[in-house]
Amino acid sequence: MNVLEIRDLGVDYLSQSGAVHAVADVSLDLRRGEILGLAGESGSGKSTLANAVARLLRPPAAITSGSVVYHRQDGTAVDVLALKRDELRAFRWKELAVVFQSAMNSLNPVSTVGAQIEDVLRIHAPKMSRNDRSERAVELLQRVGISADRRRSYPHELSGGMRQRAAIAIALALNPEVIIMDEPTTALDVVVQRDILHEIRALREEYGFAVVFITHDLSLLMEISDRIAIMYAGRVVETGTAEALHRTPRHPYTLGLLRSFPRLHGPREELLGIPGTPPDLRSLPPGCAFHPRCGRAVEECSTRLPLLTRGPNGSDGSDGEVACLLNGGRGVEETS
Ligand SMILES: Nc1ncnc2c1ncn2[C@@H]1O[C@H](COP(=O)(O)OP(=O)(O)OP(=O)(O)O)[C@@H](O)[C@H]1O
Numbered sequence: 001m002n003v004l005e006i007r008d009l010g011v012d013y014l015s016q017s018g019a020v021h022a023v024a025d026v027s028l029d030l031r032r033g034e035i036l037g038l039a040g041e042s043g044s045g046k047s048t049l050a051n052a053v054a055r056l057l058r059p060p061a062a063i064t065s066g067s068v069v070y071h072r073q074d075g076t077a078v079d080v081l082a083l084k085r086d087e088l089r090a091f092r093w094k095e096l097a098v099v100f101q102s103a104m105n106s107l108n109p110v111s112t113v114g115a116q117i118e119d120v121l122r123i124h125a126p127k128m129s130r131n132d133r134s135e136r137a138v139e140l141l142q143r144v145g146i147s148a149d150r151r152r153s154y155p156h157e158l159s160g161g162m163r164q165r166a167a168i169a170i171a172l173a174l175n176p177e178v179i180i181m182d183e184p185t186t187a188l189d190v191v192v193q194r195d196i197l198h199e200i201r202a203l204r205e206e207y208g209f210a211v212v213f214i215t216h217d218l219s220l221l222m223e224i225s226d227r228i229a230i231m232y233a234g235r236v237v238e239t240g241t242a243e244a245l246h247r248t249p250r251h252p253y254t255l256g257l258l259r260s261f262p263r264l265h266g267p268r269e270e271l272l273g274i275p276g277t278p279p280d281l282r283s284l285p286p287g288c289a290f291h292p293r294c295g296r297a298v299e300e301c302s303t304r305l306p307l308l309t310r311g312p313n314g315s316d317g318s319d320g321e322v323a324c325l326l327n328g329g330r331g332v333e334e335t336s
Pocket of ligand 1: 040047
């Protein structure tokens, strides 16, 4: 059962030197209660996709195609891109909440963390009594590992990890079905990062929300995600269970990403990285955008655009998708 369905989504940044195609033809499902990891190098379009889904894009960004549908538990479907301003206010926090890259920027510096949770409750759950709001704020803070006496702390009085936990507590306040986390832990040291990631998994078990977790660090995603989608140059190039992508990545770019990060577990491996740099999104190479950097590219990779094609992954037979002509992906002819 899907809670979010993204279909053929396109987002451009309009500029004088041409349109930057930051997200192109993205179709992606988020299942109820799952943790979906979104990985890809810097500039691959992860944040743009997340901001489009949360309706947080600002000009010069413009949605050029596609749809985003949110399915409520009662069976009603919401056309997210068509929501009006007041509907959007009700949608955010209650149904979908976002935790940003830098908690310092999303927390209000002049308000205590307890007051910030209570503010969200006051605005979005007006029937709640003052007492209940205060109790709920303490409960949420405790739930993410912040002691009750810290509710009167201002963000600058907390460590980076605590601030990030506070931002997660605010996101949880109204029990949303979907939480989007955009690089929520990258500024933190590895031990704190892992603690928070495991906390998110535990919270998910308890509350049942689905998570879209964005990072460029694929090995980190492997630890906490159920499924992973890999983005390259604005497109989703592979999806699959974390297990399948870990064992048998099918897209050469996924393999490259896997070899670019030290694994948190297992034997040490030489870090190889991916040669070359991501393409200019104003003028993508014809065919597969990854072909100039791909060690396995053949002639047709430079003329045919590979489409995301569903099929079982060899290692465990789980279903996944790949957009690579060398891996059973369909393609369309392109002329440059
Ligand atoms: N305001 C803007 N105007 C023009 N181009 C933009 C703007 N914001 C982002 N872009 C471009 O859109 C592309 C996608 O950016 P986006 O931030 O979505 O990628 P990302 O994968 O989230 O990267 P990161 O991991 O660095 O956050 C990049 O090429 C970026 O330069």
